[in-house]
Amino acid sequence: xxxxxxxxxxxxxxxxxxxxxxxxxxxxxxxxxxxxxxxxxxxxxxxxxxxxxxxxxxxxxxxxxxxxxxxxxxxxxxxxxxxxxxxxxxxxxxxxxxxxxxxxxxxxxxxxxxxxxxxxxxxxxxxxxxxxxxxxxxxxxxxxxxxxxxxxxxxxxxxxxxxxxxxxxxxxxxxxxxxxxxxxxxxxxxxxxxxxxxxxxxxxxxxxxxxxxxxxxxxxxxxxxxxxxxxxxxxxxxxxxxxxxxxxxxxxxxxxxxxxxxxx
Ligand code: NAP
Ligand code: MN
Numbered sequence: 001x002x003x004x005x006x007x008x009x010x011x012x013x014x015x016x017x018x019x020x021x022x023x024x025x026x027x028x029x030x031x032x033x034x035x036x037x038x039x040x041x042x043x044x045x046x047x048x049x050x051x052x053x054x055x056x057x058x059x060x061x062x063x064x065x066x067x068x069x070x071x072x073x074x075x076x077x078x079x080x081x082x083x084x085x086x087x088x089x090x091x092x093x094x095x096x097x098x099x100x101x102x103x104x105x106x107x108x109x110x111x112x113x114x115x116x117x118x119x120x121x122x123x124x125x126x127x128x129x130x131x132x133x134x135x136x137x138x139x140x141x142x143x144x145x146x147x148x149x150x151x152x153x154x155x156x157x158x159x160x161x162x163x164x165x166x167x168x169x170x171x172x173x174x175x176x177x178x179x180x181x182x183x184x185x186x187x188x189x190x191x192x193x194x195x196x197x198x199x200x201x202x203x204x205x206x207x208x209x210x211x212x213x214x215x216x217x218x219x220x221x222x223x224x225x226x227x228x229x230x231x232x233x234x235x236x237x238x239x240x241x242x243x244x245x246x247x248x249x250x251x252x253x254x255x256x257x258x259x260x261x262x263x264x
Contacts, residue, residue: 001038001090002032003024003039004033004036005017006041006054007042013047013069016067016083017042020040020083020086020087024087024091027087027090027091036062038062040086041076043067043070044068044069044071044073045073046223047066048064048066048075048121049222050223052064052222052243063244064243065086066078067082067083068080072264074158074162075121075245085248095246095248096247096248099245100121100157100174100242100245102119102241103119103159103239104118104238105219107234108232108234108235109230110230110231110232120159120221121156121222122155122156122158122222123155123164123222124234125152125153125163126151126209126217127217127218128151128216129214129218130214133148133150133152134146134147134211134212134213135210136210136211136212137152137181138207139199139201139206139208140205140206144195146194147183148186148187148192149183149184150184152183154179155179155182156179157176157178158243159222160172161260164180167182167184170198170200174253178201178238179236181199181201182198204237206235208233208235210233215231216230216231219234
């Protein structure tokens with residue numbers, strides 16, 4: 001089995017990375033940064049987001065596991081003092097895999113039929129570059145509303161505890177194949193109207209955002225922010241691909257929610 005380790009880059013994470021690497025090599029696992037079967041991310045949830053984007057072109061071949069060197073994370077749910085246990089479990093393959101849904105977004109442009117496809121593990125957000133964001137929101141080809149406000153956030157179930165939660169979205173269990181659209185400060189008065197509640201879309205329900213006047217947007221995909229000019233539409237749906245996590249011990253999602261947000 002081939003492995004790679006990504007670190008947040010601070011000294012604590014780097015030390016742990018080197019220690020795990022030595023242990024895993026001692027167990028005769030092979031280090032392969034380009035084509036790993038397993039990627040260990042050491043740091044926080046943000047570190048696992050980076051690891052996901054680095055290996056997103058081989059999701060069917062690479063499984064992920066996260067160790068947190070700061071606070072407990074949703075993706076990084078192993079503690080530094082558990083790494084011996086983790087190394088032994090890794091060396092004794094095969095391990096169990098759990099799959100989480102991902103978000104596919106396709107940005108299409110006004111000219112030339114050009115399009116760009118992105119995969120997100122947490123979410124994609126859209127904000128205007130200047131002034132209020134105005135977007136027609138279509139669901140399954142039907143006009144749903146015209147949104148006016150700060151922005152829109154489409155999140156995955158595992159991303160529902162991140163930005164989506166700060167926007168008043170629901171927490172969705174990652175066993176549910178769904179996406180959630182949450183509003184950022186919509187303008188609601190006698191003239192402008194949006195539904196106000198977060199919407200949860202099942203797999204295969206496409207949501208399309210179409211510009212009303214401005215065509216330049218700031219679009220995020222997880223930690224990445226890009227300026228997109230001359231946008232014709234942004235299409236969201238549950239991706240065909242999934243992220244695969246290596247699972248070595250039970251740590252139920254609702255316990256992670258409890259330990260992260262209530263107490264631990
Ligand atoms: P960051 O600014 O360091 O991340 C913000 C916080 O979100 C960190 O505490 C991070 O945990 C945590 N986080 C990331 N994914 C999570 C998840 N699935 N569930 C619960 N918490 C999660 O930037 P980053 O580390 O590169 O993460 C990018 C993410 O930040 C974006 O995908 C977005 O979800 C989130 N964000 C949130 C807001 C907001 O809540 N208002 C605004 C912008 C972006 P770690 O410290 O363990 O990395
Ligand atoms: Mn972070």
